[in-house]
Amino acid sequence: MLDMKLIRNETESVKERLATRGVDAAEVDALVADDAKRRELLVQTEELKARRNTVSDEIGLKKRNKEDASDVIAEMQTVSAKIKELDEEVAKVDEAIQGRMLHFPNLPNPTIPVGADEEANREERVWGEIPSFDFKPKAHYEIGEDLGILDWERGAKVAGARFVYYVGQGARLERAVYNFMLDEHQKEGYKEMITPYMVKDAAMFGTGQYPKFMEDAYRVGTNEDMTLIPTAEVPLTNYFREEVIDADKLPYSVTAVSPSFRQEAGSAGRDTRGLIRMHQFNKVEMVKFTKPEQSYQALEDMTANAENILQKLNLPYHVITLSTGDMGFSAAKTYDLEVWMPEQDIYREISSVSNTEAFQARRARIQYRDEEGKLQFVHTLNGSGLAVGRTVAAILENYQNADGTVTIPEVLRPYFGADKIVPEDTL
Numbered sequence: 001m002l003d004m005k006l007i008r009n010e011t012e013s014v015k016e017r018l019a020t021r022g023v024d025a026a027e028v029d030a031l032v033a034d035d036a037k038r039r040e041l042l043v044q045t046e047e048l049k050a051r052r053n054t055v056s057d058e059i060g061l062k063k064r065n066k067e068d069a070s071d072v073i074a075e076m077q078t079v080s081a082k083i084k085e086l087d088e089e090v091a092k093v094d095e096a097i098q099g100r101m102l103h104f105p106n107l108p109n110p111t112i113p114v115g116a117d118e119e120a121n122r123e124e125r126v127w128g129e130i131p132s133f134d135f136k137p138k139a140h141y142e143i144g145e146d147l148g149i150l151d152w153e154r155g156a157k158v159a160g161a162r163f164v165y166y167v168g169q170g171a172r173l174e175r176a177v178y179n180f181m182l183d184e185h186q187k188e189g190y191k192e193m194i195t196p197y198m199v200k201d202a203a204m205f206g207t208g209q210y211p212k213f214m215e216d217a218y219r220v221g222t223n224e225d226m227t228l229i230p231t232a233e234v235p236l237t238n239y240f241r242e243e244v245i246d247a248d249k250l251p252y253s254v255t256a257v258s259p260s261f262r263q264e265a266g267s268a269g270r271d272t273r274g275l276i277r278m279h280q281f282n283k284v285e286m287v288k289f290t291k292p293e294q295s296y297q298a299l300e301d302m303t304a305n306a307e308n309i310l311q312k313l314n315l316p317y318h319v320i321t322l323s324t325g326d327m328g329f330s331a332a333k334t335y336d337l338e339v340w341m342p343e344q345d346i347y348r349e350i351s352s353v354s355n356t357e358a359f360q361a362r363r364a365r366i367q368y369r370d371e372e373g374k375l376q377f378v379h380t381l382n383g384s385g386l387a388v389g390r391t392v393a394a395i396l397e398n399y400q401n402a403d404g405t406v407t408i409p410e411v412l413r414p415y416f417g418a419d420k421i422v423p424e425d426t427l
Contacts, residue, residue, distance in 0.1 A: 001101050001362040008035055017107045020114045020324035031100045038093045045086045052079045102211055106359040109333040113323045120323035121336070127307065128316030130340055135402045139343040140393040141274040143400055144170060148424030152273075161272070162264070162279045168424045169416075173395070173408075174282065176415035178257045178388045181284040181309055185385055188305050190255035190286060195235035197258060198226045203238040206364030208330035208356075218261045228261035232285035233382040240289065241364040245378060250368060251290040251298055255385065257282060275389040276348060282388040288381040291368065292358070295379035296333075299355040302383045303335045306351040309386055313409045315394050316340040318347055332357045337386075339394045350390045353383030 007014050011032055015025040055076040062069035108114075113122045144150030149170030155163040166174050182192055198220055204210040204227055209217065213230075220226040229235060236254050245252065260283050271277035286305060290298045303319065310317045322334040331354035338347035358377035361367070367375045399407045406421040413419050 021105045034097050041090045048079050048083050105329045106332050108324045112333050115323035116325040118326045122321045124319045126318040137342040140396040143396045169421045176412045177391050179415050185255040190253040193256045195256050199234050201225045207234050207237050207360050216263050230262050231260045232256040232258040236287040240366045245368045247368045251288050251294050253288050255286050257284045275393040284385045286383045286385045289378045292379050295355050298381050303353045306385045312411045330356045330359050342397045351384040351386045355381045
């Protein structure tokens with residue numbers, strides 16, 4: 001959520017910055033008008049409350065002097081009725097302001113490219129050598145089916161489209177990947193957690209998934225205030241919801257592996273085969289809580305942490321800065337890491353690392369006390385370290401061999417227990 005004081009004091013600047021994210025200036029003007037109305041109503045209310053206190057004193061004085069107090073009693077009743085009316089108006093305006101604020105995205109950092117979509121994204125760096133094959137490389141889903149380690153048919157039979165069974169060596173590879181990631185993140189100072197896989201609506205509001213992306217979520221039951229998590233970012237960030245963090249603990253870093261559940265309502269027809277766009281997938285998440293002055297260095301550090309995984313797996317990738325039109329709702333700045341997928345002959349997203357500044361903390365009311373003892377909102381950051389299924393897909397494609405086997409990256413062999421994936425016996 002944005003800072004209303006900033007919107008009020010720097011309205012034109014806020015309108016210009018939000019315009020790069022598709023927000024009409026009229027929506028900002030309407031918010032500012034509601035805010036002005038609210039402040040005017042509060043002034044009237046305070047004046048009437050002061051008058052009510054005065055009248056109350058007059059009533060007491062008249063009664064002590066055995067004088068007729070009917071006129072001032074009548075005035076107090078009128079004043080009290082008006083205060084109640086104004087309080088109701090303030091509540092309505094507050095609701096309108098809250099509704100508008102919840103639908104405003106974060107203000108973009110001035111360093112990011114301005115553009116309507118991914119075409120405006122800026123490439124920052126490229127790492128690794130694109131593999132060359134003396135045979136036509138297969139897609140990861142074909143490799144998985146041929147090896148008997150990914151069973152799409154039974155996944156669809158049991159759960160529907162975009163679900164899969166990892167079988168045998170496939171399950172071992174998935175487990176090897178996320179255990180390796182967690183161990184690497186622990187070395188980098190992240191505290192590992194196992195989080196709830198369902199959260200209350202307040203948690204989804206806190207990180208910005210609700211109300212804008214409610215259609216993409218899996219709600220639990222018909223009348224339940226619960227949602228299956230779309231990413232461990234939600235429970236990790238909300239760990240400190242409505243708390244004041246000890247400033248000495250900042251920056252504070254946490255990591256977790258969890259399933260992620262997404263209906264992908266806005267991506268019908270995209271990546272219908274394979275591990276790229278699933279309704280359920282595992283992801284290792286990184287989250288940091290920092291002081292404002294620490295957050296942009298933390299963004300670079302977290303991006304380096306995600307890059308470390310790809311480099312140790314020797315998977316080619318590039319890093320891009322997302323444009324204002326391609327960036328997520330809560331983010332002020334985002335780096336995407338895209339890994340090379342040989343069969344498609346393109347880079348595909350495998351991690352997003354974002355600084356949300358105080359946007360999520362303001363919604364979730366996560367604060368710390370500065371050196372003067374004043375409460376300030378922390379900055380929160382989140383990033384995939386990495387999406388596990390997409391990492392498995394990249395390994396299968398980049399490490400495939402002409403004989404149909406797949407070589408296991410060297411750093412994963414202690415976790416996997418072998419140096420190759422060979423054809424699996426199928427049922």
